[in-house]
Amino acid sequence: MKYTYFPGCSLKGTAKPYEESFLEISKSLGIEIEELPDWNCCGATTYMAIDEGAAFGMAIRSLARAEAIGKDMVVPCSNCYAVLNKTKDYFLKYPELRERMASSLREVGLSFEGKVSIKHPLDVIVNEVGLEKVKECVKRPLKGLKVVPYYGCLVVRPYPIFDHPCYPTTLDRLIKSLGAEPVPYPLKTLCCGASLTGTVEEAGYRIVYHHLRASKKSGAHLIVTVCPLCQFNLEAYQDKISKRYGEDLRIPVLFFTQLMGLAFGIDEERLGLKRMIVSPQKVLEEVLA
Amino acid sequence: MKIERKIVYESDLDRNFAMEIASIPEGEGLFECIQCGTCSGTCPMSIYMDYTPRRIVAMTREGFKKHVLTSFTIWLCSSCYSCTVRCPAGIKITDLMYALKRKALEEGYAPKNFPVRVLAETFFEHVQRKGRLNEFPVIMKLYMKSGPGKMLSMAPLGLKLLRTGRMSLRAKEEIENKKEFRELIKAMGVNKK
Numbered sequence: 001m002k003y004t005y006f007p008g009c010s011l012k013g014t015a016k017p018y019e020e021s022f023l024e025i026s027k028s029l030g031i032e033i034e035e036l037p038d039w040n041c042c043g044a045t046t047y048m049a050i051d052e053g054a055a056f057g058m059a060i061r062s063l064a065r066a067e068a069i070g071k072d073m074v075v076p077c078s079n080c081y082a083v084l085n086k087t088k089d090y091f092l093k094y095p096e097l098r099e100r101m102a103s104s105l106r107e108v109g110l111s112f113e114g115k116v117s118i119k120h121p122l123d124v125i126v127n128e129v130g131l132e133k134v135k136e137c138v139k140r141p142l143k144g145l146k147v148v149p150y151y152g153c154l155v156v157r158p159y160p161i162f163d164h165p166c167y168p169t170t171l172d173r174l175i176k177s178l179g180a181e182p183v184p185y186p187l188k189t190l191c192c193g194a195s196l197t198g199t200v201e202e203a204g205y206r207i208v209y210h211h212l213r214a215s216k217k218s219g220a221h222l223i224v225t226v227c228p229l230c231q232f233n234l235e236a237y238q239d240k241i242s243k244r245y246g247e248d249l250r251i252p253v254l255f256f257t258q259l260m261g262l263a264f265g266i267d268e269e270r271l272g273l274k275r276m277i278v279s280p281q282k283v284l285e286e287v288l289a
Numbered sequence: 290m291k292i293e294r295k296i297v298y299e300s301d302l303d304r305n306f307a308m309e310i311a312s313i314p315e316g317e318g319l320f321e322c323i324q325c326g327t328c329s330g331t332c333p334m335s336i337y338m339d340y341t342p343r344r345i346v347a348m349t350r351e352g353f354k355k356h357v358l359t360s361f362t363i364w365l366c367s368s369c370y371s372c373t374v375r376c377p378a379g380i381k382i383t384d385l386m387y388a389l390k391r392k393a394l395e396e397g398y399a400p401k402n403f404p405v406r407v408l409a410e411t412f413f414e415h416v417q418r419k420g421r422l423n424e425f426p427v428i429m430k431l432y433m434k435s436g437p438g439k440m441l442s443m444a445p446l447g448l449k450l451l452r453t454g455r456m457s458l459r460a461k462e463e464i465e466n467k468k469e470f471r472e473l474i475k476a477m478g479v480n481k482k
Contacts, residue, residue, distance in 0.1 A: 191369035
């Protein structure tokens with residue numbers, strides 16, 4: 001199974017543990033990935049708020065280059081995943097926009113036909129590699145570990161490519177296959193606050209508070225996420241939010257690939273587990289002793 | 290007490306604004322809205338909005354240009370797309386919010402030091418130059434413009450991120466073929482009809 005890997009800016013920065021663990025478990029599962037040469041930022045949500053031409057231009061450059069390589073794309077960041085899929089969708093749906101993108105690409109010697117598939121690793125792992133293969137790789141079943149399966153929004157909205165837009169189950173099933181127990185989590189696709197935690201704190205912190213509080217109440221040991229911003233929002237502000245609401249809301253937040261790596265028996269340092277702000281050390285030692 | 294006209298007259302409305310928004314891909318289906326309120330009901334940020342999503346759609350298609358473009362709503366949208374997947378009329382409400390953000394910036398309705406806008410513009414300017422985002426310089430600029438107090442309160446987190454290798458002081462991520470990147474974006478702007 002060969003894919004073109006589009007990391008996106010955060011996997012080289014705050015979500016480094018995501019890239020590290022993703023590369024490790026891909027090796028175990030036989031997923032061959034090659035980073036898209038000279039990929040550029042997808043534009044995230046900010047570009048579309050300022051200049052729609054530039055926003056589509058950014059995304060179409062990476063898409064055109066990936067399509068030229070010919071393999072399916074695997075995109076771990078949910079934001080990049082949604083932006084690239086949206087660009088492809090708009091390219092195929094709106095003739096005027098398509099012509100504008102196609103002629104701009106021609107000017108720099110690139111072309112795009114809307115054929116490349118843009119997949120999230122959660123989709124690839126569960127639906128293409130398959131849970132049977134995942135179970136085979138489990139050397140250390142995570143028995144007794146209760147996990148919050150937090151999807152966030154962009155992995156299933158607005159393009160519910162591989163699961164339900166509001167009540168998905170892919171991550172829950174994956175967690176089960178690792179021997180751990182996914183807790184029933186009604187806020188599984190509630191937004192994490194996105195960039196509002198940095199710009200409009202009152203709104204951002206409050207929604208993160210809902211997640212932390214519900215997670216603590218569920219009795220889970222930790223939360224797993226599939227998106228860099230979700231992971232950062234739920235992990236980085238726990239002290240501030242605990243203080244603001246007068247409750248102890250500390251709970252480890254990992255990337256799902258890190259959880260997989262633990263079950264596969266991969267060394268913690270190679271999974272980026274030493275880079276976490278809220279350490280999962282204690283919880284893992286206690287539960288998986 | 291300051292006296293203020295509380296109602297809007299027909300002559301205050303801007304029909305061109307409504308038609309313009311309805312004619313772009315993001316505004317598709319604007320006139321199909323049945324005002325069911327599902328969008329407002331599902332929006333996690335609606336509790337902070339001056340005009341909820343349903344009202345923004347109603348006001349946009351009537352031509353309440355100034356009200357819509359000076360609203361807090363369009364900046365509070367976190368792009369979760371909860372509204373979009375539930376809308377029975379298939380209106381891409383989240384994408385409509387993006388179009389309204391752009392229009393608010395273009396026509397000078399957005400307040401200059403508003404953090405959401407400052408972050409967007411700082412991010413944009415940085416990525417235009419380098420092709421990729423480096424969190425540290427962008428975040429520093431955002432905090433410097435939003436007030437040094439914020440920078441102080443965020444310092445512990447910043448230090449933790451630097452220590453764990455999740456953030457770098459140097460802006461080392463950048464693309465090689467900047468010429469292709471810039472020309473493509475320029476062409477997209479030029480090819481706008």
